[in-house]
Amino acid sequence: MSGLRYIEGVVTLELDRERCIGCGLCVQVCPHGVFVLESGQAVLTARDQCMECGACARNCPAEAIAVEAGEGCVRGIINELLGLEGPCC
């Protein structure tokens, strides 16, 4: 399934390696293998695979991860662009 790759270079995911305590929870919760644990620290090895679900940031006990999380859904973004409150799906 190497063909299932989305637009590169757009995601907002950031990892602050200074804060990382190496617990590995981000590696566990990420559904796309974006993080790898290397010598007791998380490393972003596949940033472009990130879908901005926010699981890593929400579960990081050290608040070392930041991402503008959200569902990638057309209606939700239209509502957001028009400044409307509305459901995504």
Next chain:
Amino acid sequence: MKDIGPRFVLPMAQAVVSKKMEPQLPSLDQAVVVGSLATVVGEVPQINSEILLRDRIGHWRVRWNIGRDRFTVEPGLYALGRPDNQSPVLVTANYKLTFDLLRASLPGRDLWILVLDTKGINVWCAAGKGTFGTVELCDRIEISRLAEVVGHRRLLLPQLGAPGVAAGEIKKHSGFRVTYGPVMAHDLPAFLDDPQALNPVMRRKSFPLSERLVLVPVELVQGLRQVLPLVLLLMLVTAFFAPGSFTEGLLGPGLILLAFALSGLSAGTILTPLLLPWLPGRAFSVNGLWAGLLLLAPLCSYYLPVLGNDWAGRLAIGGLTVTGLALASWYGMNFTGASTYSSRSGVRQEMLRAIPLQAGGVLLGVVGWFVAQWLKRGG
């Protein structure tokens, strides 16, 4: 649950306002309930792993977008089989499709299932919205008096619930320790037998053909609901404009218009999901465009002689093709919402680029089509 204080709130997963908790168990009067289990907190509804015909009919209906928002089970604590106070507690959503998938994957097991009130939405989407979330989970633990039912303090959550749940806060406010299990329910038995069996593959969300296929009907039905009324209107207008009688116009150019519109829609809602890994381009709007070309090219070559290979005929076919491609691209782009790997930043970027082109395409295409009808009438 008490106020959990200031914390990093992701924009899409706002905390649910907490209310006063009255202890409560789900009703025994639900089709899925087969009995009850006496516990210290009362009669807990008992379920099993069997999926009956009426369950399957329900699954089929929601896959076709029928009654999807009413396909729920009551939130709260359920007993699968005969769990005791050391049995694992699995947490899930109150979408019945999710609930059924979970219980069906655990035949012969005795465990507790804690169903969160996700308003009938599946775990992953609900986690994104925050209803499968920290506050609801803490509330549900309290409402269900879970700490009295089980002697341990462990919760097993699906990995895809993680976008809504902060494991650390659950521990802090309820005392329960969250473990994220495999992405897919069918990996649960292996994981329950040996947590070490959880390998990186079980942590990844793939998007195989079978999973893309089951999503097609909902995409198609929703698309038809939006496109058909407009197309029928345009068919009527075409019938007025076209040379010959109203009926001839409706059954001639009118039906051709319908064919192009439905092909564009099908390209976006059926072909794009199915051919996703093989369509060129990363943006779904581009994938949709290619799927549209695949379907519309043969349609063009078939109908060009029918409409006449003159200027008016070419303009008519050109107009319909551009409209069909724009529809294919739009509905292809819509599939980002159902896909498992598109990021919001990416979707926003492609929308800002694609929507002007898609809207312009439909507008130009429809205008071209009617100009062609008018030319034919004059000529």
